[in-house]
Amino acid sequence: MSSFWSIWVIAIFAITVVGVCWVLFANRRIELDEPLKDDEPRKTGHVSDGIEEYDNPLPAWWFNMFVITVVFSVIYVLLYPGLGNFPGFLGWTSTGQWQQQEAEADQRFAQLAARFEDLTIEELSLHPEAVKIGARLFGNNCAVCHGSDGGGAYGFPDLTDKDWLYGGSPEAIETSIRNGRRGAMPAWSGIIDDGQINQVTEYLFKLSGRDHVAGEAAAGEKVYATYCAACHGVDGGGNQALGAPDLSDAVWLYGRSPELIKASIRSGRQGVMPAQGEMLHAGKIRFLTAYVYGLSRQ
Ligand code: HEC
Numbered sequence: 001m002s003s004f005w006s007i008w009v010i011a012i013f014a015i016t017v018v019g020v021c022w023v024l025f026a027n028r029r030i031e032l033d034e035p036l037k038d039d040e041p042r043k044t045g046h047v048s049d050g051i052e053e054y055d056n057p058l059p060a061w062w063f064n065m066f067v068i069t070v071v072f073s074v075i076y077v078l079l080y081p082g083l084g085n086f087p088g089f090l091g092w093t094s095t096g097q098w099q100q101q102e103a104e105a106d107q108r109f110a111q112l113a114a115r116f117e118d119l120t121i122e123e124l125s126l127h128p129e130a131v132k133i134g135a136r137l138f139g140n141n142c143a144v145c146h147g148s149d150g151g152g153a154y155g156f157p158d159l160t161d162k163d164w165l166y167g168g169s170p171e172a173i174e175t176s177i178r179n180g181r182r183g184a185m186p187a188w189s190g191i192i193d194d195g196q197i198n199q200v201t202e203y204l205f206k207l208s209g210r211d212h213v214a215g216e217a218a219a220g221e222k223v224y225a226t227y228c229a230a231c232h233g234v235d236g237g238g239n240q241a242l243g244a245p246d247l248s249d250a251v252w253l254y255g256r257s258p259e260l261i262k263a264s265i266r267s268g269r270q271g272v273m274p275a276q277g278e279m280l281h282a283g284k285i286r287f288l289t290a291y292v293y294g295l296s297r298q
Pocket residue numbers: 138141142143144145146155156157159163164165166167173176177181182183184243270271272273274276288289292
C-alpha cells in the first residue's frame with residue numbers, strides 16, 4: 001500500500017472512532033431551555049399523535065456495550081494489522097501463521113518418518129503403516145493425475161502395472177517423483193507423409209500382435225527403422241532412458257485406436273510429470289516411492 005492510501009485508511013479509522021464517540025456522548029441528554037420542576041419527566045419536545053417522547057438515557061448496559069466495541073476496535077487495530085501499513089504491535093501475519101503451522105506439521109512428519117529410517121524402499125513398501133502414509137500422500141499429491149488407485153488415465157501412466165516409461169526400480173521411481181519427467185515425442189507430419197504414417201502404424205500393429213495389413217506393415221518397417229528405432233528400439237521395445245514407450249506391448253499411454261496412434265505420430269506427444277522435489281521434502285518422497293513401488297507388485 002502506498003503511504004497515501006495508508007494515511008487515508010488511518011484517517012478514515014480515526015474519524016470514524018471520533019465520530020462514533022461524539023454521537024454517543026453528545027446526544028446522551030438534550031439541553032433544556034427551562035429547569036425541570038420536581039418529578040416532571042424529561043422530555044425531548046417531540047410530539048406525534050399526542051404522544052410525547054421522553055428524554056430517557058440509553059440503559060447503562062447498552063451504552064457500555066457501545067463503549068466496549070469502540071475500545072475493542074482501537075485495541076484490535078493496535079495489536080493486529082489493519083491501520084494502513086502499520087503492522088500491529090503483535091507482528092502477526094497470515095503468511096507467518098501459515099508458515100508456522102507448516103513447520104509444525106513438517107516436524108511432526110519428521111518424527112513419524114524417523115521411525116522408518118532404517119527400512120529399505122522394498123521393506124517400506126511391505127510395511128502396512130508406511131503404505132497407509134504413502135497412500136494418503138498419494139491421494140493428496142498424485143491422484144489428480146494418476147487416479148486415486150494409481151491406475152492412470154489418458155496421457156497419465158498407469159503406476160500399478162509392470163510397464164514403465166522410465167523404469168520401475170526404487171531409484172528410477174524416486175527420480176521420476178523428485179525431478180519430474182518430460183516425454184519428448186517429436187511431431188512427424190511434414191517429415192513423413194500420410195501414406196508413411198499409415199504404413200508405420202500398420203507396422204506398430206504387427207509389433208504389438210494386432211491385426212494388420214501385411215504389405216503396408218512391411219513398408220512401415222523401413223519407415224520405422226529410419227525414423228523411430230533410434231528412440232523406441234530396433235524391436236519396438238522402448239527406451240527407459242528417454243521415456244520412449246514400448247510399442248510392442250498392449251499398453252498405450254495415449255490410446256490404442258488407429259486414429260489416436262496416428263495422432264501421436266503426426267503431432268508428437270509431450271507428457272509432463274511435475275517435479276515434486278521442492279514441494280515434498282525427502283521423507284515424503286521415500287514414502288511415495290515405496291507406495292508406488294508396492295502398487296505394481298500384485
Ligand atoms: C500434473 C499431473 C501429474 C501429477 C500431479 C503427478 N504426475 Fe506423475 N506423471 C505425470 C505424467 C504426465 C507422467 C508421464 C510423463 C511422460 O509422459 O513422460 C508421469 C509419470 C510418473 C512416473 C513415471 C512412470 C513410468 O512409467 O515410468 C511416476 C513414478 C510418477 N509419475 C509418480 C507420481 C507421483 C508419486 C506423484 C505424486 C507425488 C505424481 N506422479 C504426480 C503426471 C503427473
